[in-house]
Amino acid sequence: MRPLLSACLALALAFPALAEQAPTAAAAQVDLQQPxxxxxxxxxxxxxxxxxxxxxxxxxxxxxxxxxxxxxxxxxxxxxxxxxxxxxxxxxxxxxxxxxxxxxxxxxxxxxxxxxxxxxxxxxxxxxxxxxxxxxxxxxxxxxxxxxxxxxxxxxxxxxxxxxxxxxxxxxxxxxxxxxxxxxxxLPTELQRQRSPKTYKVEGTHLYTFLFRPGSVYYRPVGEAEDLQLRTDDAEHADAFETAMREIASRPGTQMCIVLPDFFYKSPLKDRLDRVLDEQGKEFPAILEPIAGLRSTRQLEDHVPTTFLDAAAYCQLAGMMAFPPRNTLDGAPEVAAPAQSNTP
Structure with a gap:
C-alpha cells in the first residue's frame, strides 16, 4: 500500500495523540439489519x-x-x-x-x-x-x-x-x-456525479469511500447512485470481502478514501483490504483518514454520530485535494442538493 496520503484538512491537531495510540481492535458485531x-x-x-x-x-x-x-x-x-x-x-x-x-x-x-x-x-x-x-x-x-x-x-x-x-x-x-x-x-451534502448522456453511467474516476468502525464497515462509490454496502467485520466474512475488494481495485479509475478509528486500526476486513492494496502497489490512489480528523473538520458535536454521509462529504473534498490530476466531480451535481436549515 502507498504511504499515508492524508488530505491534511484538520489532522495536524490529531497527530500527537495518534502517535501514542495502540492498534484498535474490532469489537462485537453490530446489527446491520436494523431498519x-x-x-x-x-x-x-x-x-x-x-x-x-x-x-x-x-x-x-x-x-x-x-x-x-x-x-x-x-x-x-x-x-x-x-x-x-x-x-x-x-x-x-x-x-x-x-x-x-x-x-x-x-x-x-x-x-x-x-x-x-x-x-x-x-x-x-x-x-x-x-x-x-x-x-x-x-x-x-x-x-x-x-x-x-x-x-x-x-x-x-x-x-x-x-x-x-x-x-x-x-x-x-x-x-x-x-x-x-x-x-x-x-444532513451533509454529497455532490452527485453527472452521467454520460450516451451510456447513462458515471465515467472516469470512482471514489470508493469506506467507513470502518468496530464490528462493521460501510462502503460505496460517492456521488454515484448505488446502494450502500454493509459488512460485518469478522473472520467469517473476510474471504468474500477480499474478493470484492480485489474486483473493485482492478476497475479502471478506482480511488479509495478509507475512514477508520485511527491510523493503527486493525480488524479482519481491514487486514484483507490492506492485502489488496499492497498487491496494487504504492501508486494505487488510496488515502487513510481518521474519524477524529473527519469530526473535527466537519465540526460534529459530541452527541452527533459519525455517519457514512459525513464520510462521503469529507472524502469528496479530501479526494479532490489528494488526487487533483485524475479526480473531478464532472461539474454541477446531477440532482439539486437539498436546501438545509439550522432550525433544530
Missing part, C-alpha cells in the same frame, strides 16, 4: 414522493406518495380545511418540527421504515399546475426545471426528517438527521 426510519412532511397544495428502492426499476420499484386530503377532490379539500390532515407515526422521536405543525395549509407527516443501505430517492413538488423552481434554477426555466429531489442511503438504526418549502420565489427540500433526544442536524 432506518424516515419522516416525510407535507401539507395542502404539495406532495412528497419516495422511491424506496431507487436502484431497481419496473415492477420491482416501490414508490410511496405523501399527499393531503385536498389532493383527492373538492370534498376532500373541504374536509382537510375543517379537520386537518392526519399524521401517522411508527415510533420516531418527537422533534421541533412535529411540535410546530399548524396553519391554514394543514401540515402533517408520515413515517416509514427503510431497508438499511438501500438507495432512496425523495422528490417533492406542488399539487396542480403550480410548479416548483429549485433554488439553484432560474425562473425562466420553470417549464423545464425538474422538481427538487435528493438521494439517500439510509444507515442501520438512524432516523431522518425531510420537508419541502418555498420562500415565494424558489423552493427546496430540507433533509435532517433526527437524534434520539428529538434534536436534529442537517
Amino acid at each position: 432506518a426510519r424516515i419522516r416525510l412532511f407535507s401539507a395542502n397544495g404539495q406532495y412528497l414522493a419516495m422511491r424506496k428502492n431507487h436502484t431497481r426499476s419496473g415492477a420491482e420499484a416501490e414508490v410511496v406518495r405523501v399527499e393531503s386530503k385536498a389532493s383527492k377532490g373538492v370534498f376532500s379539500t373541504l374536509a382537510s380545511l375543517a379537520t386537518g390532515n392526519e399524521s401517522t407515526s411508527i415510533g420516531m422521536p418527537e422533534s421541533f418540527a412535529t411540535g410546530s405543525l399548524g396553519g391554514i395549509r394543514k401540515p402533517f407527516y408520515r413515517e416509514f421504515a427503510l431497508v438499511p443501505g438501500q438507495l432512496v430517492n425523495v422528490m417533492a413538488n406542488f399539487e396542480g399546475n403550480r410548479r416548483c423552481v429549485p433554488a439553484d434554477e432560474k425562473v425562466r426555466d420553470l417549464r423545464f426545471a425538474l422538481p427538487p429531489s435528493f438521494l439517500l442511503t439510509p444507515e442501520p438504526g438512524l432516523d431522518y426528517e425531510v420537508s419541502f418549502g418555498t420562500d415565494g420565489s424558489s423552493c427546496g427540500m430540507n433533509a435532517r438527521l433526527l437524534l434520539a433526544d428529538g434534536r436534529s442536524v442537517p
